[in-house]
Amino acid sequence: SDLDAGRQKATSCAGCHGVAGISNNPAWPNLAGQKEQYLQIQLLAFRDGLRSNPIMNGMAKTLTDADIDNLAAYFASLKRE
Amino acid sequence: SDLDAGRQKATSCAGCHGVAGISNNPAWPNLAGQKEQYLQIQLLAFRDGLRSNPIMNGMAKTLTDADIDNLAAYFASLKRE
Structure with missing residues (x-):
């Protein structure tokens, strides 16, 4: 996965x-x-x-598999402070 | 909520x-x-x-509202290290 792409997408x-x-x-x-x-x-x-949630179903609708991989990697990489 | 009860339940x-x-x-x-x-x-x-998940639907089935309050408070109270 691509952390920078994840960071971008996470905006x-x-x-x-x-x-x-x-x-x-x-x-x-x-x-x-x-x-x-x-x-x-x-x-x-x-x-x-x-899984149903009105906001998240909308937000996730247009994500590609690559987006999902990158977002997951990005958020997992953030410190848990 | 009762953190001790939550800790107990969380075992x-x-x-x-x-x-x-x-x-x-x-x-x-x-x-x-x-x-x-x-x-x-x-x-x-x-x-x-x-929300469906075979394991969690089973685990949550017998929880009372108080259990749920206490568990939520307990896990939220744990440091995120």
Whole structure:
């Protein structure tokens, strides 16, 4: 996966999940330092409708497999401070 | 919520999510330091079938609302090291 591409793509996630992957809202999960494969599985599930959340289904709809790999790698790489 | 009760209840979660809430398997999420309300929402969703995962639907089936509150508070309280 490509961390820089992940970082780029993640700019559209920062609004809810925080610039450093620590979210601004108690109902939205922190992503920093989460397990890479878990993040991948959830993004695929949101994209393919296996997991339903109005916001995330919309956000994930246009992600390619490569985007998902890169995003998962990027957020997993962030320190969990 | 009751952190001690949450710690007690969490003994049955440690097998997958790790004693300190950092999981042993790349496909299972870390819970330490996750957002309390997010954890609550997910446990309720697993219990009530709004989110499907064979393992977690089973684990959550018998949890009471108090268990869920206590578990969410407990894992949220763990350091995110």
